[in-house]
Amino acid sequence: MNLEENKQICRRLMEEAWTLGSLHTVDETVASDCRFHDPAFPSLAPGAESYKQHIHMCRGAFPDLSCSADDILAERNEVVIHWTVRGTHKGNFLGLEPTNRAVMVSGTSIHRVEGGKISELWADWNSQALRDQLGFGQSDSKTNKAIARRFVEEIWNQKKPERINYFVTEDYTRFSPTGTLQGAQGLRRDYDTYVSAFPDCHIQIEDLICEGDQVGARFIATGTHSGKFGEVAPSGKHVSVPGAAMLRIANGKVVSEYVTWDTLALMQQIGAVPAEAARTRSSRA
Structure with a gap:
């Protein structure tokens, strides 16, 4: 031609x-x-x-x-x-x-x-x-912090899983104590697991620190154990668990997320691990 x-x-x-x-x-x-x-x-x-x-x-x-x-x-x-x-x-x-x-x-x-x-x-x-x-012509730090806050607020606190695709990239990866998951579908499965067990779950961001495309967050997750969590039957107990996350954000979307929280405290609060057993494990460590 x-x-x-x-x-x-x-x-x-x-x-x-x-x-x-x-x-x-x-x-x-x-x-x-x-x-x-x-x-x-x-x-x-x-x-x-x-x-x-x-x-x-x-x-x-x-x-x-x-x-x-x-x-x-x-x-x-x-x-x-x-x-x-x-x-x-x-x-x-x-x-x-x-x-x-x-x-x-x-x-x-x-x-x-x-x-x-x-x-x-x-x-x-x-x-x-x-x-x-x-109107988003602010510093990368402010922009990325705002995205991180909306990511948590809309998906987890407002219970809008349909927004997951808006916030994560196609190759999004999440690393957490429960394992590694990929993409929007992987995050949706994780969301369903926790929200079905803790329907009123809420993530309170205590602090955000940003440098470049990395956002670090310190948070407290709360909720009522109203549904089955793994093999643990609903206990009706209220939980409060501290945690931290590191998100990488590019072009307005979350590319990767490293999340950790006190899994022992969570299992102890819902009665899956007796407090005495938790103290024994701690003393042995």
Whole structure:
């Protein structure tokens, strides 16, 4: 294909798929095994289907999203587009709650075209400009602390497990005394285990410390043992357990979480481990 035809393929992807929401255009312009590179979305999987889901997610956050190609260049089998995106923030995006603000963000994409379809795509855009326009243009420390607080408050305290996908990345990993779990589904299973046993569970954050993309938290978890917890029948007892966590946050989402708490104190308070046995173990240690 000649250079103008390659330009037209990339222009169609921008104008029809991104601006008009015509996702069938992705099938016509993007290879089934196309690879994507975007620092804001490091977990974006290869393929046209993945890219359609990505566009759908972005347009869900900015329903009136429109893209314009400001400059377009082509050489060999590569097409470079400098573009501008405009839209109104109506849905959650990169962990940022809807603000109803209008934004304008620019970026550059490089497309490799092979056999009439895009086989690889690199995108780079000013995510900080987006945050500034949405009113989140504060320091990384304040932003990451706010994300950590909302992560705990909405999922655990407000009992909104449907929000898990908004707060964690696709490759999210959680390390805790009960083991290692992966992804949103893994966190949902952990959530169900604890909330079914302690329906009124509440996590009170006592302190937050942030440096770079790492947020350290000290907390106290409370609740009433009203459901079966493992093999332990409901005791009706109120528990209060201290703990600590270390979260890594990137692009507005939690990537990993190291959580620890006093498991012995928890089991002792629900009657699974007698207090005398706990003291004996402590003295032997």
